Amino acid sequence: MPADPARVIAAARGWLGTPYHDQASVKGAGCDCLGLARGVWREVVGPEPLPVPAYSRDWGEAGPVEVLADGAGRWMLMVPVAEAGPGALVLFRMRRGAIAKHIGILTGPAHGPATFLHSYEGLGVVEEPLTPAWARRIALAFLFPATSEAR
Template sequence: MIPADPDRVIATARSWLGTPYHDQASLRGVGCDCLGLARGVWRELVGPEPFPIPPYSRDWGETGPREVLGEGARRMMIEVPLAEAGPGALVLFRMKPRAIAKHVGILTGPATFLHAYERLGVIEEPLTSVWRRRIAFAFLFPRR
């Protein structure tokens, strides 16, 4: 797979800024959660989603033997080492120690990222050390 142009990924993701937060939704300007943001960017950059997304819990402290989000991304995206994740990369965050990765963001610069956050909607903010140390996986969107 050839990676999508990072500038195009970032521009597409930024077009979602201000979209209200809505659990398990994925409609730009109407509502989305963090995964819904990634799904919407995928549809605009790559095309139709390759498989339906089953309902999922909002529990950021969820534990288990499988990294469901990571496995799903690995099926359709290009995994990269965390040290190589740059602007345009999709990153998965492990929000609590020993929990599975349950939050998604898109890097927009060396120290910024965009994500959908409850009560705030889609925002772009600094990738602080607190956020950076939670990154568990990194992927690149493939080119259409």
């Protein structure tokens, strides 16, 4: 059962203005895109199920393993990208041939301009329009679960 999208969005918006900090997840102090998702998980679902190992910042990273997608698929509810709405966590593939390395949370209304929240180097946590340039990079979508039990 998925978590209430309004609760996910409210939790994510609580991180607005948090500065960007690679591999961090502390509301108001610093986070990267994964740190934002981790913080929302803690607020909406509960304690994180596993510690997060160190990871590369390279958006062009290629390889046979979709680490973010595999992790999200283990603990979250996968949905088709076309059906992802407000409250969904989306994974972006920033370069052709690269693995998905950026995370956002959709916030926009179902029948209006789409928006999303993410943590971006130089900006921190921001909410902005899901422009065509961002939308075409969405590779996968997931819903936060209502509980932290593994699927």
